Amino acid sequence: MFLLHxxxxxxxxxxxxxxxxxxxxxxxxxxxxxxxxGSDRRPGRRxxxxxxxxxxVADALxxxxxxxxxxxxxxxxALACAALLPRRxxxxxxxxGLAPRDAEGLDWFEGMAPGNVREFRTAATDPERFxxxxxxxxAAIREDPARLLDELRGDLTDEDRQIVSDRGIRAMLLRxxxxxxxxxxxxxxxxxxxxxxxxxxxxxxxxxPVLLWHGRKDAFxxxxxxxxxxxxxxxxxxxxxxxxxxxxxxxALPEAxxxxxxxxxxxxxxxxxxxxxxx
Numbered sequence: 001m002f003l004l005h006x007x008x009x010x011x012x013x014x015x016x017x018x019x020x021x022x023x024x025x026x027x028x029x030x031x032x033x034x035x036x037x038g039s040d041r042r043p044g045r046r047x048x049x050x051x052x053x054x055x056x057v058a059d060a061l062x063x064x065x066x067x068x069x070x071x072x073x074x075x076x077x078a079l080a081c082a083a084l085l086p087r088r089x090x091x092x093x094x095x096x097g098l099a100p101r102d103a104e105g106l107d108w109f110e111g112m113a114p115g116n117v118r119e120f121r122t123a124a125t126d127p128e129r130f131x132x133x134x135x136x137x138x139a140a141i142r143e144d145p146a147r148l149l150d151e152l153r154g155d156l157t158d159e160d161r162q163i164v165s166d167r168g169i170r171a172m173l174l175r176x177x178x179x180x181x182x183x184x185x186x187x188x189x190x191x192x193x194x195x196x197x198x199x200x201x202x203x204x205x206x207x208x209p210v211l212l213w214h215g216r217k218d219a220f221x222x223x224x225x226x227x228x229x230x231x232x233x234x235x236x237x238x239x240x241x242x243x244x245x246x247x248x249x250x251x252a253l254p255e256a257x258x259x260x261x262x263x264x265x266x267x268x269x270x271x272x273x274x275x276x277x278x279x
Contacts, residue, residue, distance in 0.1 A: 001026050001027065001028050001029065001066060001067050001068070001069060001257065001260065002029050002030070002054055002057075002058075002066060002067070002068045002069070002078075002081070003015055003028055003029070003030045003069050003070075003074075004030070004033075004050070004068065004069065004070035004071075004074035004075075004077045004078050004081075005030060005032075005033070005036075005070075005071070005073075005074050005176070005180075006071050006072035006073045006074050007072060007073025007074070007188060007191045007192070007195075008036065008073075008138070008141075008148075008177055008180040008181060008187065008188040008191070009033075009036065009072075009073065009074065009176055009177075009180050010032050010036050010037040010176055010179040010180040011030040011031050011032050011037060011179075012030075012037075012175055012176055012179050013030065013172070013176040013180075014071075014169065014172050014173065014176065014250050014253070015028060015030070015253070016028075016253060016254050016257065020254060020257075024257070024258075024261060026257065026261070029057060029061070029066075031053065031057060032179075032180075032187070033050065033053070033077070033187055033191070034053070034187065034190065035183075035184060035185075035186035035187030035188070035189070035190050035191075036179075036180045036181075036183075036187030036188075037179050037180060037182060037183065037187075038182075038183060039183075039187070041184065041186040041187070041190065042190070043186075043190065044190075045190055045194055046194055046197065046198065046199060046200040047076050047077055047080050047194050047195065047199040047200060047201075048080045048084060048199060048200025048201050049194075049200070050077040050080050050081065051080055051081055051084045051085055054068070054081055054085070055085070055088075058088065064088065065088060065089075065090055066088065066089065066090070067089065067090055067091045067092065067093075067260040067261075068081045068082065068089055068091075068092045068093070069092070069093040069094075069095070069253070069256055069257065069260060070092075070093070070094055070095070070097065071095040071096060071097075071249050071250075071253065072095070072096050072097065072220070072221065072246070072249070073097075073191050073195070074097075075094035075095055075096065075097025075098070075221075076094070076097055076098060076100075076195065076199060078092050078093065078094050078097075079092065079094050079097070079201075079203055079206065079210070079229075079233075080199065080200070080201055082206045082208050082210055083201040083202070083203065083205045083206045084201055086207050086208055089208055090208065091208060091209050091210070091211070091259075091260045092206075092208060092209075092210045092211070092260075093210070093211040093212075093213065093256040093257075093259065093260055094210065094211070094212055094213070094229070095213040095214070095249040095252060095253065095256060096213070096214055096215065096218055096220070096221045096246050096249045097212075097214075097221055097225065097226075097229070098195060098221050098225050099203075099224075099225040099228045099229055100198075100199050100203070101124075101195065101196045101197070102198070103225075103228050105228070106224060106225070106228045107224065108225075109121075110222060110224060111219065111222035111223065111224060112219065112220070112222050113155040113219040113220055114155075115151070115152075115155065116219075116220055119134075119192065120192065120195075120196055123192050123193055123196055124196045127193065130189075130192070131189055134185055134188060134189055134192075135185050135189075137185075138181050138185035138188055139181075139185070141177060141181060142177075142178060142181035142182065145173070145174040145175075145177035145178045146174060148177055149164055149170070149173065149174075152220075155219050155220070156245070156246075156247070157217050157245040159217075159243065159244065159245060159248060160245045160246060160247040160248065163247045163248060163250060163251065164247055169250060203229055203232045203233050204232050204233070204234075206233050206234070206235070207234070207235065208235065209235045209236075209237065210233050210235060210236050210237070211236075211237050211239065211256055211259045211260070212226055212229055212230055212233070212236050212237070212238045212239065213239045213241075213249060213252050213255075213256055214226035214238075214239070214240050214241070214244075215240075215241045215243075215244030215245045215246060215248045215249070216240055216241065216242045216243070216244065217243070217244060217245040218244075218245045218246045219245065219246070220246045221246065223240065226238065226240065237259070239252075
């Protein structure tokens with residue numbers, strides 16, 4: 001199983017406990033996207049370019065078939081693998097992800113937190129200004145990763161505040177942010193630029209089963225993005241938790257992994273609305 005990290009993120013990002021993976025026989029693989037952690041930058045990369053990295057890692061490890069999961073900024077990259085590697089990827093899971101910026105009929109910014117709106121709009125209209133603002137911000141977060149959670153706090157639901165206040169989860173997130181920005185801010189910069197540009201594939205081309213998990217109260221990846229993807233991907237199983245928001249995906253990841261390992265085929269156009277409280 002490839003686990004594609006969020007934004008900003010790194011290979012040491014949130015993941016299930018080792019015992020959970022061991023009991024299910026899961027070989028979990030994660031790596032730093034270009035510009036994050038120890039990986040060199042790849043300027044101008046697209047979301048679709050993740051496929052080259054995944055293939056290199058898979059081939060080096062002798063893996064012919066695998067599943068892919070991505071959370072938040074990693075979710076579109078998981079969808080890219082599902083779309084472009086149909087003979088290698090057996091299933092994919094995308095948790096609290098975004099839709100393409102040019103998604104037809106979608107008001108991309110509706111329901112999005114003001115900070116995210118400003119960041120994405122500036123990146124789209126004035127990339128130089130966007131980079132100039134993000135570089136010092138990322139440097140400050142590298143020195144004190146808790147700053148990022150403090151910045152986000154005003155847009156978090158009560159449940160998300162409880163999740164990120166959990167001692168174990170908070171330590172994992174802070175370690176993840178520090179490692180993500182250790183070498184440079186450009187993984188974060190290039191992720192945002194890639195998300196608002198042409199992804200290099202159409203989600204409608206995905207033919208493998210895909211799980212879409214989302215919280216209705218998510219302000220960072222609005223629920224309309226989830227609905228758009230669910231209507232676009234033929235073999236999607238869409239799970240919408242009415243009481244959850246963005247960081248609840250951390251607790252939903254074990255359920256998503258159980259789905260990835262399941263042999264039950266996903267029905268075309270399947271859509272499920274229910275609560276999700278996996279631990």
